[in-house]
Amino acid sequence: MPAPLRHGARRWTNYHGTASANLADLVELINSTADGARAALREVAGDVLALMQQAREVGIQIRPLGSGWSPSPICIVDHGWLIETRRVNRCFQLVAGDVAPGIDVSTLMLVQAGATIDEVNDSAEELGLSLTTGGASNGQTLAGAAATGTHGSVLTAGGIQDHIRALQVVTPSGIFWVEPSQAVMAPDFVADTGSIILRDDDVFAACLVAVGAMGFVTALVIECEPIYMVRNIQKRARLTRGHITQLARGGFRDFSREMALDEDPYFVQVILNPFDPFDKDALLRMLYRRAFDPSIPPPPRPLAGAGYDALTLIGKAMAGFDLFRADILQLAMRAGYAVQRDIDDPEAVATWGHTTEPHNPIANLFNGSVTLARDDLDRAFDPMIEAFISGGGGTVVTLRFMKRAAGLLAPARFADNVVIDFDGPRSDVSHRSYRAVITRLDAMGIRFTRHWGKTNDLDAARVAQDYGDEYQRFRAAQRRLMPDPGDLAVFGSDCLVHLGLI
Ligand SMILES: Cc1cc2nc3c(=O)[nH]c(=O)nc-3n(C[C@H](O)[C@H](O)[C@H](O)COP(=O)(O)OP(=O)(O)OC[C@H]3O[C@@H](n4cnc5c(N)ncnc54)[C@H](O)[C@@H]3O)c2cc1C
Known part of the structure; x- marks a missing residue:
């Protein structure tokens, strides 16, 4: 297998252009072409181990890179080695002999860390499987998306990390196969991947949403479900304040009956015009589960959500206007949902x-974004919108709903969650407006968390406060995985130290 490519020192900027670093080296992992999954995992993990050990020896920090989609600086490292994973993207079917006794292999899949969500979706469909949930877009890597607790708006599911059943994790001291205390994979499978078994519930839970602070993930076993389809309704609608109360109470069926179909929705997303939430149209996206029908051809283009970028461009244009902002944004929202798919769209x-x-x-x-207990949405909604506008506002405000997600550091930590996204053009105004929301929630004594991958203004004290006992358990699990402080130091980028995660 070819050695990783060393591209040398350079300035590197993330996908969003929001964070950059002077790298000592940009390293690109090259994938194994070995026939079997076991050999492929062993070879790639061996390369990563050699890099980790070299980094430790010369006292340099490394940072695993997924797609670099996180706007926050969690995927950069100044004067260190950034290690690209995108070529390590194979997906494998597992067979009964790969798993521990009693484990149903039919819905499991083995995925290398750099596979994008799009690639995972394609491979899952080839195996007759589907993911249960995911984010709005599909270019993130599976490991990178899980590392920040990426989520969508499936009412009965947590985040993307909830699919994970086991992980292969490399530290400078070795290659580990991390599972919960109940075995998932067969011992000979683990040994053939060159890994040492580490069965520990908290180490596993810490690895699920690790923000890149629990070693270098090289592969994951995920649990999918038998392939299904969704009916997609995407439309403009006028909401009342009563609908916010209804959503806060989990009245999704009633909401759906009024807005779309008289059945339990699988997914509900509401995009609001914060300048006039109830006298201007909102954009609704509701998905309903359907049995898989192989005779239905794939759509020519994905059944996409709102064009956030288009909205944001308009947001920038309207930043200078005080008057008519609600109307200008409304025009942009109409353009963003130019294609409506209402209940009479059979396709x-x-x-x-x-x-x-x-x-x-x-x-x-x-x-x-902020994530709060869904119950708190009712009392938080008006003050939050008022605070957002008082800072100048951004563009749209999006409500997404989800269950408690797996992982000690999962931002969705309440039994039922509402995630509120505050999008806007990249400007001081958008940032100031977001800060005003945070300040208002704090003043009201409402508990909330923030997305690791988005702009969040977090620091170590606040992370420890937000996650409490789970934060302490995360740090203890980290010490069990990496008892030698020299191993941990390899992952110590400025950003992760600032967050108190290293
Ligand atoms: C267009 C767009 C749409 C988005 N939509 C959503 C959404 O709908 N919902 C949502 O929740 N978020 C969303 N996000 C945020 C995005 O999902 C997260 O920022 C995600 O973490 C990015 O994945 P990535 O592969 O780019 O990871 P990166 O940004 O490259 O890395 C994220 C973290 O994971 C670590 N990491 C990456 N790979 C590994 C590895 N192999 N081992 C150990 N650590 C690793 C990195 O070091 C870093 O700390 C969106 C972002 C964009 C740009």
Whole structure:
């Protein structure tokens, strides 16, 4: 197998153009072409181990890189080695002999860390499987998306990391196969991948949303479900304040009956015009589960969500206007949902994989979000919108709903969560408005968390406060995985130290 490519020292900037670093080296992992999954995992992990050991020896920090999609600086490292994983992207079917006794292999899949969500979706469909949930776009790597707790708006699911059943993790001291205390994979499978078994519930839970602070993930076993389809309804609608109360109470069926179909929705996303949330149209996206029907062809283009970038461009244009902002944004929202798929659109049924969209950046975006207990949405809504507007506002405000997600550091830590995205053009105004929201929630004594991958203004004290006992358990699990402080130091980028994660 060819050695990793060393591209040398350079300045590197993330996908969003929001964070950059002077790298000592940009290293590109090259994938194994070995026939079997076991050999492929062993070879790649061996390369990563050699890099980790070299880094430790010369006292340099490394940072694993997924797609570099996180706007926050969690995927950069100044004067260190950035290690690209995108070529390490094979997906494998598992067979009964690979797993521990009693484990149902039929819905499991083995995925290398650098596979994008799009690639995972494609491979899953070939095996007759589907992911249960995921984010709005599909260009993130599986390991990178899990590392930040990436989520969508499936009402009965947590985040993307909830699919993970086991991980191969490399530290400078070795290659580990991390599982919960109950075995998932067969011992000979683990040995053939060159890994040492580490069965520990908290180490596993820490690795699920690790923000890159629990070693270098090289492969993951994920649990999918038998392939299904979703009916996609995407439309403009006028909401009342009562609908916010209804959503806060989990009245999704009633909401759906009024807005779309008289059945339990699988997914509900609401995009609001914060300048006039109830006298201007909102954009709704509701998905409903359907049995897989192989006779339904894939849609020519994915059944995509709102064009956030288009909205953001308009947001930039309207930043200078005080008057008519609600109307200008409304025009942009109409353009963003130019294609409506209402209840009479028979063609809006597709597999899960065809409902997420690729992404081509056309605008400089600001992304910030808060996650709170869904119950708190009712009392938080008006003060939050008022605070957002008082800072100047951004563009749209999006409500997404999800269950508690797996992982000690999962931002969705309440039994039922609402995630509120405050999007806008990348400007001081958007950032100031987001800060105003945070300040208002704190003043009201409402508990909330923030997305690791988005602009979040977090620091170590706040992370420890937000995650409490789970934060302490994360740090203890980290010491069990990397008892030698020299191993941990290899992962100690400025950003992770600032967050108190190293
Ligand atoms: C267009 C767009 C749409 C988005 N939509 C959503 C959404 O709908 N919902 C949502 O929740 N978020 C969303 N996000 C945020 C995005 O999902 C997260 O920032 C995600 O973490 C990015 O994945 P990545 O592969 O680019 O990881 P990166 O940004 O490259 O890395 C994220 C973290 O993971 C670590 N990491 C990466 N690979 C590994 C590895 N192999 N081993 C150990 N650590 C690793 C990195 O060091 C870093 O700390 C969106 C972002 C964009 C740009």
